[in-house]
Amino acid sequence: MTFTASQPTAGSEASATGLITVGDVAARSGVAPSAVRFYDNHGVINAVRTASNQRRFDESAACRIQIAKLAQRVGLTVREIAELLGPLPATPEPEDWNRVADMLISQAEQRVADLRAQLDALGSDAKLCEIGARVEH
Structure with missing residues (x-):
């Protein structure tokens, strides 16, 4: 699996400053502007502030949000996602994204194994109240 950052769109602020707005990030990543601010507040992406205190993001922000959405589906918390993406350089290389993918x-494989163990336990003759004590989460 390979990840690459998205490219600037015509008419975006990126061509003038190298940074894009909350709205641009939202449009590129398919989330609401409030979600962009949420991810920024939780360290998944990092904004710089303009003189008027508006948030601006680098080109990798939309890609990072897409990866965050995938990681949430895998079962990671927002905090874990921030820890995963935090060490990435400002302009990640394909190798950086591949390490995240790995x-x-x-x-995901660990989660599947955990779910299989829970399914096996549910298929046993044990009482439901006993299963929770046997299967580690």
């Missing part, structure tokens, strides 16, 4: 694959 980590997500590992997390």
Whole structure:
């Protein structure tokens, strides 16, 4: 699995400053502007502030949000996602994204194994109230 950052769109502020607005990030990542601010507040993406205190993001912000959405589906918390993406450089290379992909694959495989163990326990003759004590979460 390979990840790459999105490219600037025509008419965006990126061509003038190298940074894009909350609205641009929202449009590119398919989330609401409030979600962009949420991810910024929780360290998944990082804004710089203009003189008028408006948030601006680098070109990788939309890609990072897409990866965050995928990581949430895998089962990671927003805090874990911030820890996963935090060490990435400002302009990640394909190798950086591939390391993130490897980590997500590992997390997804572990989650599948955990769910299989729970399914096996549910299929046993044990009482439901006993299963929770036997299967680790």
